[in-house]
Amino acid sequence: MxxxxxxxxxxxxxxxxxxxxxxxxxxxxxxxxxxxxxxxxxxxxxxxxxxxxxxxxxxxxxxxxxxxxxxxxxxxxxxxxxxxxxxxxxxxxxxxxxxxxxxxxxxxxxxxxxxxxxxxxVDFAENILHCNDLVLHVDKHMVERGGREIKLTLQEFMLLKLLMENKNKIMSRTQILNTVWGINYNSNTNVVDVYISYLRNKIEIEGSEKLIETIKGRGYLIRTKE
The missing domain is CATH 3.40.50.2300 (Response regulator)
Structure with missing residues (x-):
């Protein structure tokens, strides 16, 4: 290393x-x-x-x-x-x-x-996740929306992957923190909210449907019509 x-x-x-x-x-x-x-x-x-x-x-x-x-x-x-x-x-x-x-x-x-x-x-499984026109290539560490590639950092990629693996299911901040940042990460941090905002700015491009929803007091989910 x-x-x-x-x-x-x-x-x-x-x-x-x-x-x-x-x-x-x-x-x-x-x-x-x-x-x-x-x-x-x-x-x-x-x-x-x-x-x-x-x-x-x-x-x-x-x-x-x-x-x-x-x-x-x-x-x-x-x-x-x-x-x-x-x-x-x-x-x-x-x-x-x-x-x-x-x-x-x-x-x-x-x-x-x-x-x-x-x-x-990140490259553990060779599969592709879909959510409407949002596509996440797990094996290639690549994300596209409407055919346009979106560059994400490692933490953003893992956060989006977690949400897409649990489509239409509310993920609590604790669940997200433990999965993406590790169980021993400082539970008082607002890093989840920061990265949700950062992710939204990248995948929710102008004119596109908003995919990530905030469920007040419970957490976040990514919603699909599929």
């Missing part, structure tokens, strides 16, 4: 690199945004560990750049910015997880392993 660590604090980067290498990961360090952008564009990574406060191109810009380039590599934000608004912003822009500094190293490894497991499991 090759990980890209983007971190300008030498003390933190040495600690993280040493620990991850001892845990069996191959880690490449980028100490600034320019080097990180080059590494992201030139090579495929299993996972990106991304700091926000960098000396030139900040982590948010790198996150936006990565998703703009249609690179769906799982991204784990590691930042001293731990306010809810900081987390929501990063998740809304396509981050897959957010870990506030300081953190326990064991938690970092657990979150990395969880993201890597989920990225592997």
């Amino acid at each position: 090759e990980l890209l660590l983007v971190e300008d604090n030498r003390r933190i980067s040495e600690f993280v690199v040493k620990g991850l290498e001892e845990s069996g990961f191959a880690v490449i360090l980028a100490e600034n945004g320019v080097d990180a952008r080059r590494a992201i564009s030139e090579k495929s990574w299993d996972l990106i560990l991304l700091d926000i406060m960098l000396p030139d191109i900040d982590g948010i810009e790198l996150l936006q750049y990565t998703r703009y380039k249609k690179i769906n590599t799982p991204i784990l934000i590691m930042s001293a910015l731990g306010e809810p608004d900081d987390k929501v912003k990063a998740l809304n822009l396509g981050a897959d997880d957010y870990l506030a500094k300081p953190f326990h190293f064991n938690e970092l490894v657990a979150r990395i392993n969880a993201l890597l497991r989920r990225s592997k499991n």
Whole structure:
């Protein structure tokens, strides 16, 4: 497993690199945004560990750049910015997880392993899911609506896949959180609502029928006429 660590604090980067290498990961360090952008564009990574406060191109810009380039590599934000608004912003822009500094190293490894497991499991079954004119190709990790391809991040893809596998069935926030983000994820987070909004913005294009419904006090469902 090759990980890209983007971190300008030498003390933190040495600690993280040493620990991850001892845990069996191959880690490449980028100490600034320019080097990180080059590494992201030139090579495929299993996972990106991304700091926000960098000396030139900040982590948010790198996150936006990565998703703009249609690179769906799982991204784990590691930042001293731990306010809810900081987390929501990063998740809304396509981050897959957010870990506030300081953190326990064991938690970092657990979150990395969880993201890597989920990225592997995306291609688990070779089938196609339909919901009206929305089509999800599980084996190809591809989504189309009305014949137009829609680019999704890993978490968006898994969320949509869960809803489409349970068409016309209400999925509670807890069910979604446990399935997509893992049973040990912080249950007080609003990450489900954030990603539902993010998903709607991508699949509910202008002039198309709205598919994802909010069932007040219960959760979400994707409705089909089929």
